[in-house]
Amino acid sequence: MRFQFDGNQAYQLRAIEATADILRGQPRGTVDYDTFEMGELLGPVSNRIDITEDVLLTNLQEVQRRFGITVDSKLEMIEEEIKTAGGNKAVRFPNFSVEMETGTGKTYVYIRTALELHRRYGLRKFIVVVHSVAVREGVLKTLKITQEHLRAIYHNVPYRFTSYDSRSIAKVRQFAQSDCVEILVMTIDSFNKDDNVIRQSTDRLQGAIPLYLVQSARPILILDEPQNMESEGRIKALASLHPLMALRYSATHRNPYNLCYRLTPFEAYRGGLVKRIEVDSVRKEDDYNQVFLRLEEVRSNKKVVQAKITVHQRMAEGQIKEKAYLFKPGDCLSEKSDRPEYSSFVIDEIHAREEFVRFANGIEIRVGQTQGADQAELFKQQIRRSIETHFQKQKKLKAAGIKVLSLFFIDRVENYTGTVPPERGTDSVDGLYPGIIRELFDEAFNELKGKYPDFAELEPSAVRKAYFAQKNRRGGAVEVLDSTTGQSKEDRDAYDLIMKEKERLLGFREPVAFIFSHSALREGWDNPNVCQICTLNQTVSEVKKRQEVGRGMRLMVDQKGVRNADPKLNVLTVIANESYEQFVDGLQKEMEEAFGKEGAAPRPTNVRAKKTATRKPLEQLPAEFAELWERIKHKTRYQVTVDTAKLVTDVVAALNKVKIEPPRIISQTADVHVGDSVDKLDYRVGGKRILTRLIGRHSLPNLVEMIEDLIAHITPPVKLTRRTLASIVTGIKERQAALDNPQEFASQAARVIREKAIQQLVDGIQYEKDGNWYDMTEWVETEETVSDRLVPVENSIYDQIVVQSDTERKFAEKLKKRKDVKLFVKLPNWFKVTTPVGNYNPDWALVMEKPDEDDTLLYLVRETKSTTVADELRGTENQKIHCGEKHFVGGLNVDFRVVTNADELP
Structure with a gap:
């Protein structure tokens, strides 16, 4: 096989042209032997640039405008003091960057760019600097397989390439003294230390220092993946070569010095210049039956050593999720995971240098390792x-x-x-x-x-x-x-x-x-x-x-x-x-x-400016508000009853409809694509298949104890006798499924028990006043928030209403324009009604005239939602609203309702 190359790829030609045009105006040099000599060594053949830095900058700016790149106001120069044959010397050289997505021929482009610079301007000496052996071998391979192709394009121009080898210093002499195009490939580590051979006097060059020969050729540096050469030491090493300039090529520049050409991954992907990506995701599903932990990192300083460990944490609703925490010696993992399974995992030692953690139960785990992940x-x-x-x-x-x-x-x-x-x-x-x-x-x-x-x-x-x-x-x-x-x-x-x-x-x-x-x-x-x-x-x-x-x-x-x-x-x-x-x-x-994020419109600069809503003095509040407050300020307590037999029946019926899958490893594919106009990755999901089921690997657990533990720690906690829980477990149809994945079954059972118990509590809840109330003085004098959350009003106790959503904004805008609304307030966050599923904070309280009865006022509490369909509201949210209605209507005799807009008022 011989690789065939297309020399007419438009995007590659643009990248070559962009770099070459930066030197526009430079006369084509002939062979120029420098007068510099080293003992009996002949003088080198040197690169030279005659145009000024101002011309370079003007050329760069023209190239940047042509390719739609942000125009730079100055040249990015590297300045250092280096050792030369003539003593210490201050050097400075410009840098120009080309950004090309991986796989689009970056190496081909910079090799051909070197030959183009020779064709246009007579430049001859180039050093390709790489950061690893792998990159070096890749560059040498590309130089080898493109040689015949590039000679044909450049009319058999004599050019030679070689890899720097400290065992063959003669290559350095050849590089410096040759009058043909020379491309020398070097790893950064071969010349970035004082003890490198290239920096030592050698008899093979009559006592000369090889680095000084390289310097005398005034090479043009071609930096492959320069983001790996940004340390202070490596920048000094690059400067020590005394380059004429540096051309920097990467798909992921950390510091894009004077960018002159860019081919983004989005453009390459969209244009079919690279392969399409398909992700085949292989991962576990629904397996929380083992004690899982993963050591992410070990941190240490003078005072403390800590380990960041990911565990399976029990959440408030009963499900299990991965979460990482910092632990120190003596900590038990069960404290953060809230799971008794971790009780034996007490940290005995955290070793910072070796990066491992040893537990009191004898288990030892190193950074990156997992326990219980199969x-x-x-x-x-x-x-x-x-x-x-x-x-x-x-x-x-x-x-x-x-x-x-x-x-x-x-x-x-x-x-x-x-x-x-x-x-x-x-x-x-x-x-x-x-x-x-x-x-x-x-x-x-x-x-x-x-x-x-x-x-x-x-x-x-x-x-x-x-x-x-x-x-x-x-x-x-x-x-x-x-x-x-x-x-x-x-x-x-x-x-x-x-x-x-x-x-x-x-x-x-x-x-x-x-x-x-x-x-x-x-x-x-x-x-x-x-x-x-x-x-x-x-x-x-x-x-x-x-x-x-x-x-x-x-x-x-x-x-x-x-x-x-x-x-x-x-x-x-x-x-x-x-x-x-x-x-x-x-x-x-x-x-x-x-x-950067493409296509996002900039936000107005003043949109997040803060403003203040101010309350009227308490003694000046209208009588309508005092009467409204007297009706709604009271706190209540609730009474509930649970029918255990009905609960068991309902839970078993619901669990029999839940499919408990065994723990498994699955594969699911997705094709990655880029939008036609927006630089954003998206995906189309393909098939999903089960690769293997992870069953029969562990001893059978006590399902009753697992469910009991889970429901005791959910919010709100539910307490049932073991006999009741046992009747639930024995009542299900698919017992084998529960045994194949006990943790998933226990989590689902806890979830269903919580839902059914709460539903009974909510359905039969009754409220009555408990003798306490909210004091009017709790209304703050001022409330500060961003300006786009404020609605100026006159018929309220504040001069502006703070809203949290577009629905609330529209509601407030209409209320302030209605003559029959005497007064309305947005109830503050501290105004709460206790419920079995958490505190409920209602939205609005208002006073308005009763239709067709001028002297009669209505005192109302309203909840605003984008929908009033119960099934479209989140379960807990719907239950809180139901309890709120029981509190206001049954406990306080205040009209309460959910509305979507102000037109639904009486």
């Missing part, structure tokens, strides 16, 4: 889905000559590389053990391959390879060995195949199609035929989603190396361990961080 089963199902999807896509795409690749990201390398222990899961957290991912992959591959002839005869070891880059930990420890320095031939072969031999990897003769990585391939490396990305993390990945999906966004190529632009075929499936809503929302937030 992580091993989740990994198994994610891997199976990835393999199955891979097989299906390969069957579909083979006719188009496309070989499918799948990429797996894992967060603990030993889960892949380790030796599988004889006793699997022993002394492990959540069923994980060394080598489990490799073992699960091999098992799933062998189980599934029989249906697909292209894979049926292959062994799993032949189709998978792994690349794990070196990772330095605190204290100098190295967590993972780089495959380039691995001890086995297999490591070296994997490195060469993944990083250097893309053509062979994409050929049907090469069986490897599944690649495993830790972090090395999250930036800088990609492959056009990565069609699946599976994130095998022990928690939801905190790595940027744009980095992960970026490894597979490039459009696919066939066996001839020709790009396939068919949108129906170019789909990247992300097998994620979170919901599709979470995934899309996270991706959208990352894009908004980079590009």
